[in-house]
Amino acid sequence: MADPTGSTTSTAPTSHDDAPVILRAQNLTKHYPIKGGVLRRTVGHVRALEDVSFDLRAGETLGVVGESGCGKSTLGRMLMRLEEPTGGRLEFDGVDLYSLGRREMRRKRRDIQIVFQDPYTSLNPRKTVADLIGEPFDVHPDAVPRAGRRRRVQELMELVGLSPEHINRYPHQFSGGQRQRIGIARGIALNPKILVCDEPVSALDVSVQAQVINVMERLQRELGLAYVFIAHDLSVVRHIADRVAVMYLGRIVELGTEDEIYERPTHPYTRALLSAVPVPDPLARGTRQEIKLQGDVPSPANPPSGCRFHTRCWLARDVCSTDEPQLVERNDGRGEHRSACHFTEESVSGRTTP
Amino acid sequence: MTTSMDSRADRPRPGETDRLLEVKDLHVEFHSREGVAHAINGVDLHLDRGETLAVLGESGSGKSVTAQAIMGILDMPPAVIPRGQILFQGRDLLTMKPRERRAVRGAEIAMIFQDALSSLNPVFPVGWQIAEMFRQHRGLNRSDAKAQAIRLMELVNIPAAKERVNAYPHQFSGGMRQRIMIAMAVALDPKVLIADEPTTALDVTVQAQVMDLLKELQAQFHMGLILITHDLGVVADIADRINVMYGGSIMESADxxxxxxxxxxxxxxxxxxxxxxxxMKGQELYAIKGLPPSLMRMPSGCPFHPRCAHAQDVCRSEFPPRVELGPRHESACHFAQEVVRG
Structure with missing residues (x-):
């Protein structure tokens, strides 16, 4: 594996169009059984993820946004194969990860690592930073020779902006932001190609959040990492992502570049989601066009028929409750902007707000 | 229906002023074996009828402790209030008898919390819990109290309130539960409503609905609203005035x-x-360097000085005075004038 410090250091953060696809998800589906009754029989399924497909290119950041129950965290765990799929393929390096045996999977997992949301519960309180960041080396002893591990952990600490002298400290001696840096250092310890980040900054205060985002962006430039950045905070995702997938009840409803999603959204849900975000500018009060959705997100155990958004959509007609719209390309640019709506044209024209 | 709620909603009665709440030089400490945590160090704030005051701050800034002190729900001990006054319509809540204080709490000053699921009792129907407010404080009988509960559930836009009055908290979604909490809070027509991160646990589309509801109710009942939050977006959307807290002190107060x-x-x-x-896309975000202070080891002088780019010697030794920068605009900074000029 390439030396992390000396490899790809592109300073232009934008276009990854020419970069090779390193991860291809095809029709990923995950249903969790619901057990009920005395015999614990399966009485139904939570449809957490349904037919999710996308490509991830080397060095890019794919943002995944959506509300609770939309399947974004399940997706993150599926990319690590922490969950077995109900259906679909996940192609990495030309092989389907779900077809691999345990040992081969363990070897591949070196290239795909994950950072979790909660820096307070994802670190074992009884282990020192040296143990925590060095833990991946126990699983992959060939990654770094035993004698060089401590040195390597200190390098990693420096990389994420922690003081290497604190190597013998315990997690409770660090603040939330520092703990998340420990989580990130552990995530990059094996020089992965892909880092899946599940709400990495959601638990942090605003002033500390900016520090951690800056660290993540620097690491991406220096190490050429690809990020799958799962978050509910739309402004953070806009800042960090090259492309964005918007999810609703287990499906991707819109996928496009950051600009396409935020400036030219075509799906009514994307528009509603964006307009619901409070703008930190009191002068914008009352001036922006707000789309107020009614009700809550329906239960993924019993998703609505047809288009899953139709129960809350102001454009919905009969066809929406019977036919599932496909994720199709929108003709507004390079042809990679896709959304799943029967009435995209009306939605885009902007005249039809509730 | 002529309950207190409808009759008193509009204007102040004779003898009542617009100033509802005035907190003066409030200090709160938490005593433990490890030492004393200085959670609040001399907070002054005030709230008028119909006004929305946001208290903005990060974790450990003291914003929630301030709210709990006003509401009178701090656990004492470990909390100690060595100094200060909390005047509600001129009467100091801190020197009141427990009985009088109980009459104020819930009826005059009400509060909603971040986590509606753990604030509701899971083993009682929501309607029963709302009705309890009327039985306890107003002495209504069961059927009248239940009618009031249904009216309040309709007020906060719970669909099919009549049918759902006997449902349990787990049968409602997160947004609905927060609406029920709001219904309980406004049940007795309080003059002051304190909302502590009311939408932090909610999804963004639901957050918008709940904030709208709060705004509506506040206007309808002419309440003073204290919104405790860390979200600069929510504040910009709803507040009239902001107090920015850091390290247990109010750093800046302005429209x-x-x-x-x-x-x-x-x-x-x-x-x-x-x-x-x-x-700023593609550029580094501006980040305040360093970390918020530990309440056990507050820095000397200005609590923000270890992270401040403007810090001079005086900031390390002296707590900054409040500098008036304009009408209703104060900043606790030795160099406020220079800062505001940019």
Whole structure:
């Protein structure tokens, strides 16, 4: 594996169009059984993820946004194969990860690592930073020779902006932001190609959040990492992502570049989601066009028929409750902007707000 | 229906002033074996009828402790209030008899919390829990209290309130539960409503609905609203005035437009600058260096000085005085004038 410090250091953060696809998800589906009754029989399924497909290119950041129950965290765990799929393929390096045996999977997992949301519960309180960041080396002893591990952990600490002298400290001696840096250092310890980040900054205060985002962006430039950045905070995702997938009840409803999603959204849900975000500018009060959705997100155990958004959509007609719209390309640019709506044209024209 | 709620909603009665609440030089400490945590160090704030005051701060800033002290729900001990006054319509809540204080709590000053699921009792129907307010405080009988509960559930837009009055908290979604909490809070027509991070646990589309409901109810009942939050977006949307807290002190206080346009404290400036903005795409975010202070080991002088780019010797030794920067605009910074000029 390439030396992390000396490899790809592109300073232009934008276009990854020419970069090779390193991860291809095809029709990923995950249903969790619901057990009920005395015999614990399966009485139904939570449809957490349904037919999710996308490509991830080397060095890019794919943002995944959506509300609770939309399947974004399940997706993150599926990319690590922490969950077995109900259906679909996940192609990495030309092989389907779900077809691999345990040992081969363990070897591949070196290239795909994950950072979790909660820096307070994802670190074992009884282990020192040296143990925590060095833990991946126990699983992959060939990654770094035993004698060089401590040195390597200190390098990693420096990389994420922690003081290497604190190597013998315990997690409770660090603040939330520092703990998340420990989580990130552990995530990059094996020089992965892909880092899946599940709400990495959601638990942090605003002033500390900016520090951690800056660290993540620097690491991406220096190490050429690809990020799958799962978050509910739309402004953070806009800042960090090259492309964005918007999810609703287990499906991707819109996928496009950051600009396409935020400036030219075509799906009514994307528009509603964006307009619901409070703008930190009191002068914008009352001036922006707000789309107020009614009700809550329906239960993924019993998703609505047809288009899953139709129960809350102001454009919905009969066809929406019977036919599932496909994720199709929108003709507004390079042809990679896709959304799943029967009435995209009306939605885009902007005249039809509730 | 002529309950107190409808009759008193509009204007102050004779003899009542607009000033509902005045907190003066409030100090709160938490005593433990490890030492004394100075959670609040001399907070002054005030609230008028119909006004929305946002208390903005990060974790450990003292914003929630301030709210709990006003509401009178701090656990004492470990909490100690060595100094200060909390005047509600001129009467000091801190020197009241427990009985009088109980009559104020819930009926005159009500509060809603971040986590509606753990604030509701899971083993009683929601309607019963709302009705309890009327049985306890107003002495209504069961059927009248239940009718009031249904009216309140309709007021906060719970669909099919009549049918759902006997449902349990787990049968409602997160947004609905927060609406039920709001219904309980406004049940007795309080003059002051304190909302502690009311939408933090909710999804963004639901958050918008709940904030709208709060705004509506506040206007309808002419309540004073204290919104405790860390979200600069929510504040910009709803507040009239903002108090920015840091390390247990109010760093800056201003009308909302003034604060966003001309922040007069380096901490406020830093917060506003660290929001990801469109025109900053691809650039490093501004980040306030360092970490918030430990309440056990508060820095000397200005609590923000270890993280402040403007810090001089005086900041390390002396707590800054409040500098008036304009009408209703104060900043606790030795260099407030320079900061506000940019």
């Amino acid at each position: 909302v437009r003034d604060l966003y346009a001309h922040p007069g404290h380096p901490y406020t400036q830093g917060l506003l600058d660290s929001i990801p903005r469109l025109d």
